[in-house]
Amino acid sequence: MKNAELIQRLRVQLKQLEQEVLQHDSQLVKGQRNLLQDTERFNEGLFNQTGAQLAPCIGQLSKKISQLEKLLKGNISTDTILLSCEGIQDRFTAVRRALNTTTLNVKSAEQQRASRFANAKKRRQQSHAESGFGWIATGVMHNSHQLYDELNKHMNWVQTFEQKIENLQSKLENCHSADKIALQNEILLVHRRLGKCRQAISYIEDRIQAFERPYKSQNR
Structure with missing residues (x-):
């Protein structure tokens, strides 16, 4: 050729x-x-x-x-x-x-x-089970809208606890000595609840990122 x-x-x-x-x-x-x-x-x-x-x-x-x-x-x-x-x-x-x-x-x-996606979901479920936040509804962990609702709810609780601590501190300064121990114990209890609530906020924020990351990658 x-x-x-x-x-x-x-x-x-x-x-x-x-x-x-x-x-x-x-x-x-x-x-x-x-x-x-x-x-x-x-x-x-x-x-x-x-x-x-x-x-x-x-x-x-x-x-x-x-x-x-x-x-x-x-x-x-x-x-x-x-x-x-x-x-x-x-x-x-x-x-x-x-x-x-x-x-x-x-x-x-x-x-x-x-x-x-299945592996990511399994890891989220395992992380949720090991986190110590079992009191947060499991169904919430699979819905971004409910996650944001849960986040807002906990942020409102933080404000409530902070306000309660401020009020108790004010009472403590003016109360009789016999009542101080009870008020101090109550303040300590609210502080613990506040700390737990802040930990939950961090946990929920991590769940939101983990939930949304695969979908953001898919839609690039």
Whole structure:
């Protein structure tokens, strides 16, 4: 086969592949693009490309064909020419394989995401069980709106406890000595409740971050 015929045949083959790739990319939905955005679809050295869309491969393949055309015009060994041709055909095969495996890759990515969410949920439940805050309703831990409601409730309690401590301190300064021990014990008790409430606020804030982090990553 003459050199010009070889290049022409490769360019025709590339044009046909380009049409298939454009159709493939146009049919991708946003969810599929998001799932595969960080997925490497090809072996190292074939293409510099990640994600569901395959259009970038066409431009890279076109450059390889142009490089081969230059080699054919120069005084280059047959082995080098054959190696270049094999590399181009490997890339054609890889793109066609990617066209046929997008659905499988999406399903695999969905399973991996579901597994990550399940593991994250399990870790949150375990952390909740070990935190010592079992008095916070378990159902709240799985709903961001209820978490924020719980956070606001505890913040209001903090204000209430702080105000109560201030009032008790004022009474303590003016009470009879016989009543001081009882007031001091009451102040100590409210301080403990205040400390517990502040710990709960920190815990709930951590739960909010853990709950929202996977969804923020997904919607990037």
